Amino acid sequence: MKSYHKGHELDGLAKIWLDDDNVFFVWGAARSGSGFVKQYKDEICIQKIFDKDTKKQGGCIENIDVVMFEPKYMKRNTKIIICTNFYTEVKIELSGCGYRENIDFIEYAAFKQIWYYYTKNVILLPRVDLSITNKCTLRCEKCNMLMPYFRNPEHKDLKTIKQDLDVLFQWVDVVEDFMILGGEPLLYPNLVELLQYIKEHYQSKIKLLHMFTNGTCTIGEDLLKISEELSIVYDLSDYTVGLPQLRDRIDKFEAELKKGKIKVERKVQEYWQDFGYPEVNHKNYTEDERILHFHNCRAPFRGLYDRKLYYCHLEASAVQAGFMEESESCFVELDKLNRGNKVEIIELDRGYSKKGYPGFCLKCDGCESKKRIPVAKQWKRKI
Ligand code: SF4
Structure with a gap:
């Protein structure tokens, strides 16, 4: 809007x-x-x-x-x-x-957002996604975080991630589902230290902390311990329909989590939804059609990156990968807010922005896409 x-x-x-x-x-x-x-x-x-x-x-x-x-x-x-x-x-x-x-x-x-803000001056967000690395153990065609398209995938700097968390929680009082993802977040070398920081500073503001993983990494004792302390839910994406050779590794990973009394939700994916990148181009849409396309998508995933909260985490990824100019984007600059205008965070979360839609919507079919593709098809060629 x-x-x-x-x-x-x-x-x-x-x-x-x-x-x-x-x-x-x-x-x-x-x-x-x-x-x-x-x-x-x-x-x-x-x-x-x-x-x-x-x-x-x-x-x-x-x-x-x-x-x-x-x-x-x-x-x-x-x-x-x-x-x-x-x-x-x-x-x-x-x-x-x-x-x-x-x-x-x-x-x-x-x-909820309106009730909390206008009766209690509380900023509530249903979901925030934090991508901590662009490196992954897989190279999936049509990864919706666009990971295979990063030319120089790298881990994010821990100090920068902490600053992003600080500026977010300076204004946000409650995040119902906070998602840590990548790439593959278990590749991140400072993961335990990051989780420790979250525990010390923001545990009370996060209702449920999630770790999105493909289950191909090993999990150490220190990560199990902090995961239990934070009651992290591991959202385990099971790609064995497309990659049956991963079954033993994923089974073992799941067993390790369960042994450590960590909650794990294993989701077998039968197919993937194709968001359309890089083929799609909606530039011929009129302004009204662009806004309607965005409105119909109803993407639930906000992205935290570079002291900004993006309406769509795909757009945050696209900006990082250098596929689009920031000026086209739909975000709130968290470090430029004050007590008087912090409500702009929930306005963004409700879909309001100057243009009325994130720029990346022109390259994306969105969550309403009916196109189905094979699960985790591995990219052989260099992109
Ligand atoms: S259509 Fe727009 S809001 Fe929806 S997923 Fe794609 S980029 Fe994000």
Whole structure:
């Protein structure tokens, strides 16, 4: 979205959604919905929870009934907070019934951010990604962090990463999911020291710390120890559908984590989604089409790099790799903020920027891409 009132883009939404007369419905009785209800049941008036799953209907969460959505529930000042990963589908259904996005219904992350900022002066971000190295043990075609395209992949300087963390957490009070990734982050020589720094300074601000790994490295005792202390979740990407020769290494890696009582979520990837780079070019899109393309993508991954928070971590990677000029980008300069304009962080997170879309969207098909490609196909030739 184009920003016209920097620093005040969300004032209108706050007025609508924080009205004392509002009565709320929550859409979604699964993990996000039940978590939301538990957190907000004493703060706002939640009348019912909607869910399409007939097995959930008839049940309750925190004494609030789970029912099927029916327009009869919607009255003046009733609002729906959407707590599901199927936001686009629910949006289509509710829009078809004549309800308006951000007026009658809203995504729960947006509601939370507005509620925290306008009632508590707290900046909350659902997700931040920190890439600590451009080196990887694999060389996957279509890596969505663009790693094989880096001409001189290198580890990031630890001092610089610490500065990035410092400027982020100078303004941000809560990050729900903080992702450490690469390349392959376990190649990073100062990983334990970095995690120690996070533990000492920012553990209380991070709800869940994740390590994104392909499971091809070994894990030492000191890394296991700090991982346990920080309750890190290892998001283990299992590429054995494309690279069956990795199975033994990944099995061993997973076993080491489990032995160390580290939480690991192994995800077997059957196929990859093709984001389109480098073939795609949307330069022929009109400005309105570019903004719509960005709006439909709904990328969840913000990128922290060079004292800036980027809306899209792909764009942060593209800037590092030298594929685009910074001036085209969509970011907040964290070291130029002050107490009066720190709200620009959540405006960025909601998709507001001067141009209305990150420059890299012109070279990317986005999260809505329907193109499927083989998993982790290894690049043989030099790029
Ligand atoms: S279209 Fe691509 S570059 Fe643009 S926000 Fe989505 S993932 Fe990022």
